[in-house]
Amino acid sequence: MTDAIDPIALLEELIACPSITPEEGGAQAVLERALTGLGFDVTRLVSGEAPHGPVPNLFATRGSAGPHFAFAGHTDVVPPGKGWATDPFKAETKGGLLYGRGAVDMKGSIAAFIAAVSRAPDLGGTLSFIITGDEEGLAIHGTRALMDWMAERSIVPDMILVGEPTSQNRLGDTIKIGRRGSVNMWIDVIGRQAHVAYPHEGDNPLRRLFKIGTRLHELDLDDGDEWFQPSNLEVITVDVGNQATNVIPGEAHLRLNIRFNVHHTGNELVERVRAIVEEEAPGARFEAIVSGEAFLTEPGPLSDLVGAAIGEVTGLTPELSTGGGTSDARFLHTLCPIVEFGLLNATMHKLDEAVAVEDVRSLTEIYGSILRRALG
Missing domain, CATH: 3.30.70.360 (Alpha-Beta Plaits)
Structure with missing residues (x-):
C-alpha cells in the first residue's frame, strides 16, 4: 500500500515550481511522479506553438470501469509581481498561513486532491486528472487541446470536479454550478x-x-x-x-x-x-x-454529492453560485455534469497569496469524502 501523501509537503513542492503561464516550471513533473506512484497512467502533452505556446498539459487515469470521475485543474500561475513579503516561489508558513504564488489558485487544491486519492486506496470505477498549463493565459492550447486528445480516444468522464478556489468567507461555503x-x-x-x-x-x-x-x-x-x-x-x-x-x-x-x-x-x-x-x-x-460561453449545471446528483461531503467535514450547507469570472469549466461542461469547489479565493492573484494550512487539510478530507461517495 502506498504511503499517504502529505498535502502540505506536496503543495510546498508545487509552489517551488515557477510555472508562470505557459511555463511548466517543473510542476507537472512533480504531479507525474506523485500520480505514477499512486498507480495512474500519466500522459504528458505539449500543444501549440509560439506566440501562445507551447503549452504543457497532463492527463492521468486509473481504472477502466464505471463510473468515471475526473478532477480538473491547472498548474500555471499568474506572474507574482513586485512587493512580496516572502519569495513567491518558496513556500513559507507564518501564523498558520502558507504563502506562495499558486497556494490558492490552484496548486493547493491539486495537492489536496492527490493527497485525498492516496488516502483512499480501494476506490472503484475510473479516476482521471485533467491538468493544463494554460488556464491563466489565453486557454487556446490548454484544456481544449486536452479535450481534443480525449475525444480521439473516446474518453468521456461521467462527472467532473474543478478545483478552482470558490469559497468566499469559509472553506465550503460556496460551490460553482455555472459560469457566465x-x-x-x-x-x-x-x-x-x-x-x-x-x-x-x-x-x-x-x-x-x-x-x-x-x-x-x-x-x-x-x-x-x-x-x-x-x-x-x-x-x-x-x-x-x-x-x-x-x-x-x-x-x-x-x-x-x-x-x-x-x-x-x-x-x-x-x-x-x-x-x-x-x-x-x-x-x-x-x-x-x-x-x-455561459453554462449551468442544474442542481442535482453531482452538486448534492459535493454538498454532502462539505457538510460532513465542515457542517456547512454550501451556496450554489454562478458568480465570478471564467474557468476551464467553460469548456469541460460540454462533456458531462461539472461543478467547481476549492479553497478561499480572497488572496488569489494578489501579492502575498496565502492559504490556511488547516484549510488545505480540511479540503483533503472533503475531497476524500467526495471520492468515497462517487467511487467508493
Missing part, C-alpha cells in the same frame, strides 16, 4: 488627421466612436434570473494616442468586454455590437473573440 460567458471586442474607427484650426480638412473619428459608446451604454441585455446576475457590457478603454493639443486624431480605438449569462451566446452579442458599429461608423475595423 465572456467576449472581448475591439473597435477601430478611422478618420483623417488635421490641424484643429482647419477642421474641414480633417475627420475626427471620436465623434463616431462616442456615438458607438453611447449606444453600447444604453444596451439593455437582460435582467438575469434565478441563477445568474444580469449580463453586463463594460467599455475597458478608449484610446487615440494623441500627444498634441492641436491635432485632430486620425484613429480612435475602443475595447469592451461583455460578461453574459445563459440568455445569450457569444456570437449573438458579437453581431448585436457589430450592427451598431456598422450603423454609426461604416468601414470601421471590428474584431471579437468569444473566450467562453
Whole structure:
C-alpha cells in the first residue's frame, strides 16, 4: 500500500515550481511522479506553438470501469509581481498561513486532491486528472487541446470536479454550478488627421466612436434570473494616442468586454455590437473573440454529492453560485455534469497569496469524502 501523501509537503513542492503561464516550471513533473506512484497512467502533452505556446498539459487515469470521475485543474500561475513579503516561489508558513504564488489558485487544491486519492486506496470505477498549463493565459492550447486528445480516444468522464478556489468567507461555503460567458471586442474607427484650426480638412473619428459608446451604454441585455446576475457590457478603454493639443486624431480605438449569462451566446452579442458599429461608423475595423460561453449545471446528483461531503467535514450547507469570472469549466461542461469547489479565493492573484494550512487539510478530507461517495 502506498504511503499517504502529505498535502502540505506536496503543495510546498508545487509552489517551488515557477510555472508562470505557459511555463511548466517543473510542476507537472512533480504531479507525474506523485500520480505514477499512486498507480495512474500519466500522459504528458505539449500543444501549440509560439506566440501562445507551447503549452504543457497532463492527463492521468486509473481504472477502466464505471463510473468515471475526473478532477480538473491547472498548474500555471499568474506572474507574482513586485512587493512580496516572502519569495513567491518558496513556500513559507507564518501564523498558520502558507504563502506562495499558486497556494490558492490552484496548486493547493491539486495537492489536496492527490493527497485525498492516496488516502483512499480501494476506490472503484475510473479516476482521471485533467491538468493544463494554460488556464491563466489565453486557454487556446490548454484544456481544449486536452479535450481534443480525449475525444480521439473516446474518453468521456461521467462527472467532473474543478478545483478552482470558490469559497468566499469559509472553506465550503460556496460551490460553482455555472459560469457566465465572456467576449472581448475591439473597435477601430478611422478618420483623417488635421490641424484643429482647419477642421474641414480633417475627420475626427471620436465623434463616431462616442456615438458607438453611447449606444453600447444604453444596451439593455437582460435582467438575469434565478441563477445568474444580469449580463453586463463594460467599455475597458478608449484610446487615440494623441500627444498634441492641436491635432485632430486620425484613429480612435475602443475595447469592451461583455460578461453574459445563459440568455445569450457569444456570437449573438458579437453581431448585436457589430450592427451598431456598422450603423454609426461604416468601414470601421471590428474584431471579437468569444473566450467562453455561459453554462449551468442544474442542481442535482453531482452538486448534492459535493454538498454532502462539505457538510460532513465542515457542517456547512454550501451556496450554489454562478458568480465570478471564467474557468476551464467553460469548456469541460460540454462533456458531462461539472461543478467547481476549492479553497478561499480572497488572496488569489494578489501579492502575498496565502492559504490556511488547516484549510488545505480540511479540503483533503472533503475531497476524500467526495471520492468515497462517487467511487467508493
